[in-house]
Amino acid sequence: MAFEPREEQKQLKYQELRIFSDEELHNYTEEELKNFKIKHDIPFCEELEKGRWPSFVADAKREALHRKKLAQDRMMIERDVVEDLLGQLEVSFKHGETHWKHGGIVGVFGYGGGVIGRYSDLQEQFPSIAHFHTMRVNQPASKFYTSDYLRTICDLWEYRGSGMMNMHGSTGDIIFLGTFTEQLEPIFFELGHVLQQDLGGSGSNLRTPSCCIGKARCEWSCIDTQDMCYELTHYYQDELHRPAFPYKFKFKFDGCPNGCVASIARSDMSFIGTWRDEIRIDQEAVKAYMGGEIMPNGGAHSGRDWGQFDIHKEVINLCPTQCMWMEGDKLMIDNKECTRCMHCINVMPRALRPGKDTGVSILLGAKAPILEGAQMALLTIPFMKTDPPYDNIKEKVVEPIWDWWMEEGKNRERLGELIQRQGIPKLIEVLGIPAMPQMVKEPRSNPYIFWKEEDVPGGWKRDIKDYRSRHKR
Amino acid sequence: MDDLKKAILDFAENNKKSKFYFSDMEKAVKVEFPDAKARDVKKAATALVNEEKLIYFSTGSSTMYGLKGRGQTEDH
Structure with a gap:
């Protein structure tokens, strides 16, 4: 069935909507990043960069340097918001407790969700994150985006927020991390009226499906x-x-x-x-799996030699309800006992498919x-x-x-x-x-x-x- | 609708706490209007939010209502 949007969808063009120039977006070198120190000492945070996985601390430092090199009038909140965020995190690690004040009366007009109020309780020490409100942006179904859309929201958030975001929060939304109260309505207007983009759910609401x-x-x-x-x-x-x-x-x-x-x-x-009907079986494809002509699991475990595919060991004996067996070279399934665990279908996708009803x-x-x-x-x-x-x-x-x-x-x-x-x-x-x-x-x-x-x-x-x-x- | 709005404001003004849950507000309204449905109370509360007489207070995980100007303000 063709997709029919509730309202006509504009095609977003980044070149028409962009806020920053290419020079502004690529405004530091890797050499500069290597020598860059943020304004707070953050030894605990820097420990997190030493593991085998990419670290948000390394990403935050990139953003801090990027903002430091932008002109202040190109951002609506303080440029050192990221540095203050890391500084407060460091203090929290030392104290073993958070320094965020939880919740508040912030939001956009008429909405009871989508904005989560956050305030620092160390505002004198870290003034750039005195407000650090989070916004939830309702993701499109299955998170299909165009690069024009992504570039546009990144520019918007760099301009009116901290520039930091989560792709995605566990509910599914894009999470904009950190802005001041006076930026909420302009962001909401821009999202709603220009990008045709709604906020997601938070609080005692239906959350973003x-x-x-x-x-x-x-x-x-x-x-x-x-x-x-x-x-x-x-x-x-x-x-x-x-x-x-x-x-x-x-x-x-x-x-x-x-x-x-x-x-x-x-x-x-x-x-x-x-x-609710029967798993569709292609017996010829079953034979092809058994004969090694088709890779099991769609070739997903081909990184090492697991030996000849064994349908008993890898499929029939692993069926949780034991509802499968071979009759000669035919695979049989007692469908009324099947619990829809999907294991056999995952292993032999060309031989087995979900039913049609x-x-x-x-x-x-x-x-x-x-x-x-x-x-x-x-x-x-x-x-x-x-x-x-x-x-x-x-x-x-x-x-x-x-x-x-x-x-x-x-x-x-x-x-x-x-x-x-x-x-x-x-x-x-x-x-x-x-x-x-x-x-x-x-x-x-x-x-x-x-x-x-x-x-x-x-x-x-x-x-x-x-x-x-x-x-x- | 106006009756429900008045009942909500009475509850909000006389409540010991400056923030309250929707269900407590609904229960209070139902004392006066036993046939009122949750959806009607919600519509009246939404109208009061739009008139800037009530405010939402959200911790991020749960939401409460409050009377504008009473208790914590937007500056905190």
Whole structure:
């Protein structure tokens, strides 16, 4: 299906939007960088440069030198913001505690999220980072960018912010790191009106939805993750920007159970593409894998000699439900036992493919440790057919869950914690779905089953006075 | 809508704390208007934010509401 944007998309041209010249962007030499010392002594920070991996300290020094050589009137906040940031970090390492004041009343007009207030508590020592607000920029689905777009936002952030950013934060957004309050509205205007770019979610909002690369490039994607992500992001704009939830809420979309955005562990509502018919088998390709004509794993482990491909050792015996076997030279699969782990498909992608009757599994309640410990999502809806604009998901899943959580959830309680507190029976009652064995984490560990009168054919009558006549309190 | 806005402002002015969670504001409004839905309370609160009578206070992970001018200001 062709992509249809909600509003006409302008083609951004960096040459028309750029702020800095090529000379300004390439304004120092490697020799200058080698001899460059920032204005604070930072021995602890510099330790971080000695490891085997690239260090943010080395990157920050490059940015500090770059800003030092720009004219001050080419930046709207102090040029030594990066140097002060490293200086404060050094102090934090020495003291073993942070020197950021957390949170505040900053934002852009009408939005309750997207800007996170940060203030230094060492403002006299590090005045350039007295304000160091973070902005979240809502990434496009699957993070497809043009270089014109990236160059333009880099220029904008160099001009109005610290020049430092994360590509990307764990929610998925681009994170602009550090600016002063008076720069927030101009940046927001520029993003919204020139770049057609919205801010992402923060605080007690729907957080920026994020998805895997999906059908854009992946043959395994069972759902159009990009379309779903785009549709739900637009449909729930109010929830994204105006906070009224008990706490954060995250949607993530994986096209198949390989889970490239790890939605199962990182989102309150995880959508994973799946199929309900049979894995498609090309028996000729199976033979070609067994005969060594096709490299297993798409050639991914070809760096050393692992010997002849052994379908028993590398596929059949590793199936978690043992639902595969050979009959002569034919590979057989008992599909009703398959748990969609994707291992066999990953090893032999030309022989095995997901089925054609595709849909989505919905899992609820994953979270990092906050009130309770970390938990993975619960498979709540094993299979659901859905098509754009995904009304059945919005009306039968998302909104009933939000209504329940907004009514019953305590302040700062995630959905997973509410499910834990009120129990799975309550969750499935809210959704109006039947219980299934996979929801029972530890069979028989809890002997109490609470039946309701309407659950039992014929119901029952219970006279408490009659009971008490025979059983004293 | 105006009734809900007034109830929210009453709650915000008389609350011991200068910042409060949405759910506490909603509960207070429902004492006076038991049939009010969360969505209506949210719409009224949003309107008050747009009128610059209420403000959002965000730590980054969670968000509270407050009465503009009361408690912490934007300069801190």
